[in-house]
Amino acid sequence: MNSVAVDDSDFVYAPGTSDAEIEAAAMEAALRHRRLVIGWRLGILVVLLGLWEVAARTGVIDAFFYSYPTAIAARLWELILEGTDEASLWYHLWLTMEEAIIGFVAGSALGILAGVALGRNKLAADICAPYIKTLNAIPRVVLAPIFILLLGFGLWSKVALAFIMVFFVVFSNAFQGVREADRAMIANAQILGARPWAVTTAVIIPSAMSWIFASLHISFSFAIVGAIVGEFVGARYGIGFLIQEARGVHDTAAMYAAIVLIVVVVLTAEWVMTRIENRLARWRPPVQGH
Amino acid sequence: MPDTPAIELVNVSRRFLSPDGHAFSTLKDFTLTVKRGEFVALVGPTGCGKSTTLNLITGLGHPSSGQVRVFGKPVSGIDPRIGFTFQADALFPWRNVLDNVVAGPLFRGRPKAESYDKARDWLARVGLTAFERHYPHQLSGGMRKRVALAQTFINNPEILLMDEPFSALDVQTRVLMHEELLQLWSETGAAVVFVTHDLEEAIALADTVYVLTARPATVKSVHPIDIPRPRVISEVRYEEHFIAISRRIWADLKQEVQMSTLAAA
Numbered sequence: 001m002n003s004v005a006v007d008d009s010d011f012v013y014a015p016g017t018s019d020a021e022i023e024a025a026a027m028e029a030a031l032r033h034r035r036l037v038i039g040w041r042l043g044i045l046v047v048l049l050g051l052w053e054v055a056a057r058t059g060v061i062d063a064f065f066y067s068y069p070t071a072i073a074a075r076l077w078e079l080i081l082e083g084t085d086e087a088s089l090w091y092h093l094w095l096t097m098e099e100a101i102i103g104f105v106a107g108s109a110l111g112i113l114a115g116v117a118l119g120r121n122k123l124a125a126d127i128c129a130p131y132i133k134t135l136n137a138i139p140r141v142v143l144a145p146i147f148i149l150l151l152g153f154g155l156w157s158k159v160a161l162a163f164i165m166v167f168f169v170v171f172s173n174a175f176q177g178v179r180e181a182d183r184a185m186i187a188n189a190q191i192l193g194a195r196p197w198a199v200t201t202a203v204i205i206p207s208a209m210s211w212i213f214a215s216l217h218i219s220f221s222f223a224i225v226g227a228i229v230g231e232f233v234g235a236r237y238g239i240g241f242l243i244q245e246a247r248g249v250h251d252t253a254a255m256y257a258a259i260v261l262i263v264v265v266v267l268t269a270e271w272v273m274t275r276i277e278n279r280l281a282r283w284r285p286p287v288q289g290h
Numbered sequence: 291m292p293d294t295p296a297i298e299l300v301n302v303s304r305r306f307l308s309p310d311g312h313a314f315s316t317l318k319d320f321t322l323t324v325k326r327g328e329f330v331a332l333v334g335p336t337g338c339g340k341s342t343t344l345n346l347i348t349g350l351g352h353p354s355s356g357q358v359r360v361f362g363k364p365v366s367g368i369d370p371r372i373g374f375t376f377q378a379d380a381l382f383p384w385r386n387v388l389d390n391v392v393a394g395p396l397f398r399g400r401p402k403a404e405s406y407d408k409a410r411d412w413l414a415r416v417g418l419t420a421f422e423r424h425y426p427h428q429l430s431g432g433m434r435k436r437v438a439l440a441q442t443f444i445n446n447p448e449i450l451l452m453d454e455p456f457s458a459l460d461v462q463t464r465v466l467m468h469e470e471l472l473q474l475w476s477e478t479g480a481a482v483v484f485v486t487h488d489l490e491e492a493i494a495l496a497d498t499v500y501v502l503t504a505r506p507a508t509v510k511s512v513h514p515i516d517i518p519r520p521r522v523i524s525e526v527r528y529e530e531h532f533i534a535i536s537r538r539i540w541a542d543l544k545q546e547v548q549m550s551t552l553a554a555a
């Protein structure tokens with residue numbers, strides 16, 4: 001402790017404590033942590049799939065009902081190459097996606113619109129509250145047969161179901177987000193000269209955005225649920241239809257293959273959504289601890 | 291009429307409803323006059339009604355009785371000549387510094403290019419040119435206050451209302467902000483109503499200090515501050531004269547503070 005620092009470059013550090021060394025050590029530690037995490041993840045995956053495979057092949061679980069990873073992979077490959085009797089796998093997948101995406105986009109757009117409108121208008125919100133509560137209490141999937149009856153076996157009955165799955169989730173989050181908008185910030189905008197519409201677009205909607213995004217994350221998978229349940233109840237194409245068909249002929253491997261496919265789709269959508277959100281939320285302080 | 295006062299509150303009362311539905315007065319027979327270009331500080335015990343008073347002047351709140359006039363006209367709606375700085379951070383966190391400062395002119399429908407030029411100009415005046423692309427969370431508390439000042443001053447307010455604007459800052463930064471505020475104010479000549487808990491801050495900045503009573507607030511006493519300008523804030527508080535004024539006003543304020551703590555206990 002008797003070295004006097006004249007300027008930074010002359011400073012004598014204890015061995016192993018220079019800036020460069022500390023930075024290198026921190027980077028090393030972060031890398032090691034990452035490798036460890038990924039290693040464990042892969043390890044667990046291999047063990048689980050391996051156990052499933054072995055258990056099914058040795059008859060511990062019934063391969064007829066539970067199938068097993070290699071059979072599912074093979075069936076998935078076959079489906080990719082040959083499709084089903086009705087259409088190619090891609091057509092089925094695309095149809096389900098189309099239903100989900102239209103329902104998702106319409107449901108979230110109208111959900112945001114309704115949430116913001118009611119969030120800004122206390123009288124309307126109070127009047128509508130019991131109706132919304134009641135509608136919200138309907139388990140969405142019971143509407144599937146009704147929509148099929150009303151809109152037929154085609155695209156639109158599934159779109160309607162996906163829409164209704166998404167709408168209420170996004171609506172209630174947007175509504176809540178609007179209600180939580182900071183009073184001082186609103187007053188600030190008003191005094192700076194914002195008219196009501198500018199207050200809505202410049203303060204209310206941006207501050208509700210994190211609430212809205214939280215709901216968008218879950219609601220894409222809800223839209224998929226809506227589309228697939230709709231297909232279960234009545235359809236000629238689609239992943240839900242494919243699963244129904246496979247059940248009819250006891251083709252469990254195909255059922256699991258379809259599930260794998262859907263999981264991949266939902267995870268991809270989730271990833272895209274996170275990317276978009278990160279772009280839009282550059283203003284936010286980084287979350288601690290990550 | 292150049293000699294109509296900037297702000298007049300005449301026998302103003304403001305009543306609120308408590309959560310269990312009872313009406314109670316926050317302001318009672320409140321009378322206050324702020325001349326054009328005058329710097330007024332309001333000090334009073336917590337919860338007495340200082341923020342409520344400012345709200346009445348902005349037009350965001352309405353008096354239960356009495357009259358609030360701005361430049362001789364009764365307040366109806368938000369007057370564009372008024373600027374307001376808040377105690378809490380009221381910057382828009384999703385806008386960068388430049389877009390925060392430019393908000394006012396754009397809200398008021400000024401042309402875009404002109405507004406941005408003006409905003410850059412104001413950022414230069416508060417010394418934040420290098421930070422125009424930063425978001426509020428990337429700034430220190432003092433820098434955020436500077437942005438808030440630029441955001442307010444860019445609208446050329448003729449009346450500036452400040453609700454404990456610097457109470458969240460550390461002492462050194464606060465003194466810097468005081469000097470900055472006085473500098474900006476002397477260039478614009480706006481009438482200022484500055485609410486604070488800090489008596490020294492009030493005396494150092496203001497032409498006139500109003501001491502308010504505990505709730506319901508009325509004006510208890512008015513103290514003209516005859517310290518000449520320009521004032522050097524970092525030194526003025528050590529002058530004999532300053533200390534004498536400070537002692538006199540504190541004797542007045544102390545009773546009210548004690549009363550409001552008794553009432554709260």
Ligand SMILES: Nc1ncnc2c1ncn2[C@@H]1O[C@H](COP(=O)(O)OP(=O)(O)OP(=O)(O)O)[C@@H](O)[C@H]1O
Nearest residue numbers: 306307308316335336337338339340341342343505
């Ligand atoms: N919108 C409101 N509804 C009901 N009561 C209110 C409302 N606004 C203020 N009050 C009450 O009026 C009183 C004065 O509030 P105000 O915010 O004006 O005090 P203040 O002097 O600014 O206090 P502080 O120094 O702590 O900021 C408080 O008792 C508060 O509870």
Ligand SMILES: [Mg+2]
Nearest residue numbers: 340341342453
């Ligand atoms: Mg207050």
